[in-house]
Amino acid sequence: MTLSGLKPRRFLRPHGFNILITQCLSHTTCKSITISKRAGDWYIAFAYDVVTEENVKSYPSVGVDLGINALATLSTGVVFENPKVYRKAQKLLARRQRRLQRKQKVSNRYRKQKNLIAKTHKRVSDIRLDNTHKATTHICQNHAIVAIENLNVKGMLSNHKLAGAISDAGFYEFRRQLEYKCTKFGSKLVVVDRWYPSSKTCSNCGHKQEMPLKERVFNCANCGHRLNRDLNAAKNLNNYAINTEGLPVSERGGLIAPTLPCETLNNV
Numbered sequence: 001m002t003l004s005g006l007k008p009r010r011f012l013r014p015h016g017f018n019i020l021i022t023q024c025l026s027h028t029t030c031k032s033i034t035i036s037k038r039a040g041d042w043y044i045a046f047a048y049d050v051v052t053e054e055n056v057k058s059y060p061s062v063g064v065d066l067g068i069n070a071l072a073t074l075s076t077g078v079v080f081e082n083p084k085v086y087r088k089a090q091k092l093l094a095r096r097q098r099r100l101q102r103k104q105k106v107s108n109r110y111r112k113q114k115n116l117i118a119k120t121h122k123r124v125s126d127i128r129l130d131n132t133h134k135a136t137t138h139i140c141q142n143h144a145i146v147a148i149e150n151l152n153v154k155g156m157l158s159n160h161k162l163a164g165a166i167s168d169a170g171f172y173e174f175r176r177q178l179e180y181k182c183t184k185f186g187s188k189l190v191v192v193d194r195w196y197p198s199s200k201t202c203s204n205c206g207h208k209q210e211m212p213l214k215e216r217v218f219n220c221a222n223c224g225h226r227l228n229r230d231l232n233a234a235k236n237l238n239n240y241a242i243n244t245e246g247l248p249v250s251e252r253g254g255l256i257a258p259t260l261p262c263e264t265l266n267n268v
């Protein structure tokens, strides 16, 4: 059976097995095939070379602030919510785990219950991954320069009060996706030093002031500028990227319109 040219979301049923095609397979030479098993389901992944065309970017640059309440706040005002899937599934998982403990080990019912728990974990991870993919694709597809803070994820995980929420947000995966998607879509990723005071600086006048974690709004003591804490941090990251990388400037000295092919932006 040939699999190339098959449309996605199509079910095949050879020999009684349900096969779901999630992506179109192109007519190219396959470099490797990976077969894996997750929570009782089998997956086949085909690897092949793809030449991606750089698209036109809607914005020259963007600052991305990662957080727990909102997964990512962009300096353009776009917010990607954190679905907090693990926290929502905790009750269900605990109930299924209790049922497992009541079953006799090495029995069919025990095996089925264990598989059900694995499927719940898989669903949690799939929802989280889907959400991260949507956010990172939007960011890399629409912005020529992407600025992100170099978060100390390991250090943050050692804080037991925050560890669960940080794992649930998936910061490490977010950064990993940004790295490869920036290359894929022809954007530039700027990783800002973790000591850069993005939360403590006013994005309007540059004044620095203390910002305890509980403060959700930045009220500048110098110029009176008032802005959501995460949006202010994202704007500062964007300002940092503009200052270090520079923006494309026209011959007359003005900024080039945002709807500019990224190729031109990258050459500046």
Ligand SMILES: [Zn+2]
Pocket (backbone or CB within 6 Å): 202, 203, 204, 205, 206, 207, 220, 221, 222, 223, 224, 225
């Ligand atoms: Zn200010």
